[in-house]
Amino acid sequence: MSVRYMYPEGFEVRGREIFMDANATTPVHPELRNVMEHVYQSHYGNPSSPHYAGIRAKRILAEARAEGATLLSCAPESLVFMSGATEGINTAILSVLSQYTAGKGKGKTLLYGATEHKAVPEALKHWNEVLAVGARVEPVAVDELGLIHLDDLARKLPDALMICTMGANNETGVFQDMGALEEKIRGLRPDIPWMVDCVQMLGKRPVALGRTTIDYAPFSAHKLYGPKGVGALYVRPGARYVPLQIGGGQEAGARGGTENVAGIAALGRIFHWLNHPELGPFHSPNTLYEMRNALLTSLQQAFPKLVLNQPLEVSLPTTLNFSVAGYSSAELIAIFDAAGIRVSAGSACSTGKSRSFVLDAMNLPTWQSEGAIRMSFGPTFTQEELLEVCERLRFIGEQLSHAPLHRDCAFYLPDPFTSNSAWIACPESALVLILELQQKHEEQLKREFPVTQWTHRTWGGSEEDFAGFRITPTAEGFVLRYLKTNRELHVHADGIHQPANTAPVRALTSLEEGDYQFVDVREDVERAMEPPRVAQDKTLSIVRSGWADFLLTRSQDEVKTPVFFCRSGRRARDVATWARVLGWHNAVACDASASEVNHWLARKAKV
Structure with a gap:
């Protein structure tokens, strides 16, 4: 069964993508595409050939090399x-x-x-x-x-x-x-x-x-x-x-x-633009610094607890690196991505890393290293793009300010697969039992359960029943059992471990008819960024910190065949894997994106 990654026919995306990861790569400039196309069509000879077609191609190399030599003040x-x-x-x-x-x-x-x-x-x-x-x-x-x-x-x-x-x-x-x-x-x-x-x-x-x-x-x-x-x-x-x-x-x-003649011709044109700024599309450094300042102002308004991870006075005008107290880099990337703003957590060549070795080398706090975001733009970044990013940041700030303080769950595990930070909230007594708390999650706990409204108590480390759960200490961490369903999780210092003998999760690769309950495992703000959908009320929604509570406490009679979905499929596979471990044998990870699922459900609702 093939996997579909394209949007369904008729799907509409609100707003265009704004690429803010220029330090990783940039789109090919239209003029450079034209330069390359001209080479492909008219200068396709091998530059090592002695005939005129080869000589024309070799001349392109010589011209590009000369432009580069001028820029670098060196011999060709x-x-x-x-x-x-x-x-x-x-x-x-x-x-x-x-x-x-x-x-x-x-x-x-x-x-x-x-x-x-x-x-x-x-x-x-x-x-x-x-x-x-x-x-x-x-x-x-x-x-x-x-x-x-x-x-x-x-x-x-x-x-x-x-x-x-x-x-x-x-x-x-x-x-x-x-x-x-x-x-x-x-x-x-x-x-x-x-x-x-x-x-x-x-x-x-x-x-x-x-x-x-x-x-x-x-x-x-x-x-x-x-x-x-x-x-x-x-x-x-x-x-x-x-x-x-x-x-x-x-x-x-x-x-x-054999040289990449078309690519070298494009590089030569870049050198030419840098040698003659008045002929090229690149903004002056002063303009780029002004753009960076405008972006930073909008970021600080959207995220009041934003902290810069760089000294601006000795940084490129096109790069911002920051962390936000209470948010992981994965959460922030998901928030930006839902708004159509493409950012990264660091080097594109170091994907999969949980923290920044660069910020570690600078001796920045752990939470900043683990929560770092890089926002970078190129020297052709337009004023229109800047205004659009700032407007979307304003919208992000509004959505975050309206996010619920706490959800309809009792057990909170903010980073299930990387951390043992966890707490249980009992609304009847307005008491929060803190099982473990790492520095990077302190802000989230304070935000969702402010001490002015909730009493915070730290678990003493011995077996205890609280709010329907039984907490049992282990050498590696603790076991949490929900007494009504008798399901339990083993939480280690680095979160939940996936058993080696877990059966592969079945993936739903095409949206077909079936007795499914779609479960959205994205964050609230990601859903808020989407265009309104007729079928949004047809799905269950669980944020990352509530995944464990859902899997432990939800009745299988109510949710017989859960189909977990998210932005890219990774989180859905993680949750579906643990659902199967805990007895949800029909759990499915949907490979379609959240946008595709919502579009399909909306169409189904209209039939």
Whole structure:
């Protein structure tokens, strides 16, 4: 049975998507699409061919290289076109480490900034192992602003084979003081190979590499409205160079494989725009800073307890990184996504991580690291888009302010699969029994059960019956049993564990007729963002903190075949898995999105 991911025919989305994750990637600019289409149609020759079609294609490479050289204040020969920054990083590291094979680097170190993109330390570890260099891969500490700790750098440089830093961080937007770094590095180690990840700097910070002593610097086109799969590596004259791949001698022997001529043409146009700002679509830095300030003001109005995770004075004008007390990053992403605003919890290349290693390196509190959101936009961001985002943020703020203080449930487990924070509320006595409470959930507890209206009591750790539940301590945490249904959950320090022998959850991949009870497992504010649906009252709704209560207390006579659904299907699969563990053997996870389910139910209701 195939899985449907497309919206049903006739489905209408309220408002357009606003992409605020530009540090991960950007859409291809229309002019660059036209440039590439022209190359595909008229300059399709192989640049290595001696005939005129090949010469035309080779000329495109030369023009793009010349534009890049002008921008970087370097010789054209210093630029090698590649598939992107990751290939450039690996090529630079291979070039340095290939001279230390068979243990020649034993006792030495390979240094990288502690907030560096994961591509750098992973490449260092890889080539250190593959080439049997024998060096230690070590981070250089950063301070609370995210800037390289110069004293730590000075301590570690004497034993280093290579130093890798980044121009601007992809999560926080913090840019390094390149002059201070260069002075420190060259003052202690004039000849040490130095690579700088310049991916986020392109179009946002000066990149006159030819005037520095930086040896290697990778770039990617897709971070600045170019296509994916094309980039460049700057190599300082005299720096050691070993090709990562060889072939037909392309790129003057520096990188084998037929060049991506259309992609390079687009990158060349980006270089041209940066060389001639008056001809390009990019806003000035001052305009971008004004846009960032407007966004921040709207964010603070929507989320009064917002905390910035970056120092604005040393951050790119296109990046905001923040946390909101009482909300996890997953909850915030769901809220923004429901409003059509696409943001991320950090690097797109570190998906699945529960916290930010960048913010950890800056020694920020755990709740900020686990709840971090990155909102980033590109230098073509329009005033119309800014106004639309601000309007949607205003709407988000309104919906959050009207959210119910507490739900129709007694047992609250805010992050079921990652945390043991939990409490039981008894409305009859206005008493909340706190079983466990982590710092990141303190705000939620205070918000939903204010001490002016509820008495808070901490569980003493011995077996106790409270509000229809029996709490029994265990070595790993506690067991919670609902006495009426005799169902129980084992809660560990890191939440609920999924048994290894759990049967696969049946997925409903097409919305067919059946005796189903649809159960929406999204947050209240996500549903509030949607267009009104005729069938919204035909579904049950449970927020994340109430999932466990529903599965423990709800009668199976009332809900015989629950079909859990959400925004993407992940939460639905999590809840359906635990429903089956607790005896709901007919539980189903719906692979259709919430929008599709609501649309289908509305159509069904009209029949």
